[in-house]
Amino acid sequence: MISELIIPQEKLETGFVHWQSPSNIAIIKYWGKHGQQLPQNPSLSFTLQNALTETKLSYAPKEGPSTGIELDFWFEEQRNEAFGAKVAAYLTELIPTYPFLEQLSLKIETVNSFPHSAGIASSASSMSALALCLCSLEDHFFGTLGDDTAFDRKASHLARLGSGSASRSIYAGASVWGKTDFVENSSDLYAVSVAERLHPIFTTLHDDILIVSAKEKAVSSRAGHALMNENPYAPTRYAQANQRLGTLLKALEAGDLEKFGEITENEALTLHGLMMTSHPSYLLMEPQTISIIRAIRQYRAETKIPVFFTLDAGPNVHMLYPEEHIADVRGFVHNELAGLLDEGIYIPDFVGEGPEEV
Numbered sequence: 001m002i003s004e005l006i007i008p009q010e011k012l013e014t015g016f017v018h019w020q021s022p023s024n025i026a027i028i029k030y031w032g033k034h035g036q037q038l039p040q041n042p043s044l045s046f047t048l049q050n051a052l053t054e055t056k057l058s059y060a061p062k063e064g065p066s067t068g069i070e071l072d073f074w075f076e077e078q079r080n081e082a083f084g085a086k087v088a089a090y091l092t093e094l095i096p097t098y099p100f101l102e103q104l105s106l107k108i109e110t111v112n113s114f115p116h117s118a119g120i121a122s123s124a125s126s127m128s129a130l131a132l133c134l135c136s137l138e139d140h141f142f143g144t145l146g147d148d149t150a151f152d153r154k155a156s157h158l159a160r161l162g163s164g165s166a167s168r169s170i171y172a173g174a175s176v177w178g179k180t181d182f183v184e185n186s187s188d189l190y191a192v193s194v195a196e197r198l199h200p201i202f203t204t205l206h207d208d209i210l211i212v213s214a215k216e217k218a219v220s221s222r223a224g225h226a227l228m229n230e231n232p233y234a235p236t237r238y239a240q241a242n243q244r245l246g247t248l249l250k251a252l253e254a255g256d257l258e259k260f261g262e263i264t265e266n267e268a269l270t271l272h273g274l275m276m277t278s279h280p281s282y283l284l285m286e287p288q289t290i291s292i293i294r295a296i297r298q299y300r301a302e303t304k305i306p307v308f309f310t311l312d313a314g315p316n317v318h319m320l321y322p323e324e325h326i327a328d329v330r331g332f333v334h335n336e337l338a339g340l341l342d343e344g345i346y347i348p349d350f351v352g353e354g355p356e357e358v
């Protein structure tokens with residue numbers, strides 16, 4: 001099977017594939033991994049719409065040495081050697097799966113829809129966009145991924161090898177990555193869609209990403225995952241995430257915003273609690289993160305508007321709320337939160353349609 005993915009000489013040609021793929025926000029967090037990018041617990045996320053990466057992968061018959069990856073990498077219209085080296089390392093690891101990558105001279109041009117300086121993690125959108133390009137390439141040369149499910153699973157699998165959370169960005173609406181009895185066909189190897197299980201209130205959920213700090217985080221996700229191996233709370237955490245996924249799915253199906261909010265906020269604080277209880281311990285929240293969390297809780301208590309927070313592995317706050325409350329919540333952001341944001345920046349986003357071929 002593997003050796004079949006070699007392009008016959010007469011079919012070697014020039015062309016390109018082009019995808020845009022969004023970021024996602026996890027409700028049940030993936031934190032802790034083993035083996036080759038396998039999760040210690042299942043996770044569930046909403047796929048976003050506006051925060052996305054657009055990636056064009058151009059290819060031509062290679063003229064240079066026949067082994068190894070030949071890659072010219074451009075980020076935001078500039079050649080970027082540092083990113084290029086990372087992507088070349090990822091592609092090199094894929095050679096056993098995709099030996100044809102050694103037959104081509106590759107050029108990748110990638111841009112993000114959100115400001116580079118916003119401190120938003122782009123690994124989910126960028127790795128999923130690249131994985132989708134690679135699947136299009138496979139399908140173009142070998143016609144092996146005509147079936148949509150097969151295409152999506154392969155793309156999710158390849159995205160996972162680049163960044164675990166990227167595996168979930170392949171699907172519209174919401175998806176689950178990691179084996180769980182609560183989702184049929186779920187797997188540690190790739191994510192599957194759970195969009196059809198969303199009550200309508202969640203299909204248009206908003207996520208305003210409140211930028212507290214645009215600085216690069218002090219501890220990478222990779223290092224954070226590794227610290228979970230020695231975290232004394234890890235076994236309990238993995239069991240909790242498993243069980244919570246079932247409870248969350250019921251709330252998503254029923255449109256139970258209160259249960260959804262309770263789990264969402266606790267997951268965010270649990271993630272950061274795990275960081276604080278790692279050895280060495282570290283903190284990614286900033287004072288403004290806490291101020292925003294308090295302001296959201298107070299606003300919710302006073303107005304009864306169901307607005308909730310979650311956090312990624314960083315200080316920025318994702319504020320989630322149903323579409324019908326957009327006017328009120330925007331007023332809240334402008335009147336009460338703007339002063340806590342880095343240059344007043346927030347990125348309005350919502351649950352989206354998933355990746356698109358450009």
Ligand code: PMV
Nearest residue numbers: 026029030163164165221313
């Ligand atoms: O995909 P990674 O390795 O960058 O890990 C991301 C982990 C969190 O964003 C904190 C949680 C998640 O499930 O997305």
